[in-house]
Amino acid sequence: DTAVSQTPKYLVTQMGNDKSIKCEQNLGHDTMYWYKQDSKKFLKIMFSYNNKELIINETVPNRFSPKSPDKAHLNLHINSLELGDSAVYFCASEAGGSTDTQYFGPGTRLTVL
Amino acid sequence: SQKIEQNSEALNIQEGKTATLTCNYTNYSPAYLQWYRQDPGRGPVFLLLIRENEKEKRKERLKVTFDTTLKQSLFHITASQPADSATYLCARGGDSGYALNFGKGTSLLVTP
Numbered sequence: 476d477t478a479v480s481q482t483p484k485y486l487v488t489q490m491g492n493d494k495s496i497k498c499e500q501n502l503g504h505d506t507m508y509w510y511k512q513d514s515k516k517f518l519k520i521m522f523s524y525n526n527k528e529l530i531i532n533e534t535v536p537n538r539f540s541p542k543s544p545d546k547a548h549l550n551l552h553i554n555s556l557e558l559g560d561s562a563v564y565f566c567a568s569e570a571g572g573s574t575d576t577q578y579f580g581p582g583t584r585l586t587v588l
Numbered sequence: 589s590q591k592i593e594q595n596s597e598a599l600n601i602q603e604g605k606t607a608t609l610t611c612n613y614t615n616y617s618p619a620y621l622q623w624y625r626q627d628p629g630r631g632p633v634f635l636l637l638i639r640e641n642e643k644e645k646r647k648e649r650l651k652v653t654f655d656t657t658l659k660q661s662l663f664h665i666t667a668s669q670p671a672d673s674a675t676y677l678c679a680r681g682g683d684s685g686y687a688l689n690f691g692k693g694t695s696l697l698v699t700p
Binding site: 479508515516517518519523565576579580581 | 629632675692
């Protein structure tokens with residue numbers, strides 16, 4: 476069984492559209508994250524949710540909004556997509572504590588035309 | 589902010605040799621460093637964690653060191669194999685919460 480899954484795998488859309496990326500983990504973890512990996516392969520934290528509460532919100536445009544319907548899901552909604560949003564987005568989960576390892580999903584490659 | 593630097597973008601070595609990857613950090617020492625492996629088109633996969641008070645950690649052919657004086661961690665793969673070819677990411681505990689702060693990674697290519 477896949478520990479952390481994301482859908483869709485690929486997403487191609489036009490500028491100005493609104494899109495969502497879904498993430499689910501079946502590990503029973505308390506904390507989930509969204510990372511953005513740009514064309515230079517730099518992996519940067521965007522959001523973190525712990526027990527349905529946002530605990531990290533880096534300097535991310537408010538066009539991006541995480542939504543967590545329950546502990547196992549953390550979806551990423553993006554409004555008014557821009558060319559610069561093109562990247563690979565990774566979801567990850569962690570059991571808890573500051574030293575636990577993170578388990579990453581397979582990534583969603585977003586291309587904005 | 590705390591930076592993680594992996595200065596070598598790419599490293600090519602011959603099969604059977606030891607690969608050594610470098611990770612440097614700025615300012616204060618993190619409580620721990622983690623190393624991940626990322627294959628093309630996939631998410632990072634955890635390999636090893638080393639704490640500030642640990643000098644060295646081993647797992648099979650992998651070895652990680654933590655030098656708080658040099659502010660550096662070294663990641664070694666002994667008896668390297670072509671299957672070890674991947675990008676290796678170093679990460680530290682982030683500035684806020686529990687988020688990891690990743691380096692840009694080093695792309696390792698092991699040739700037969």
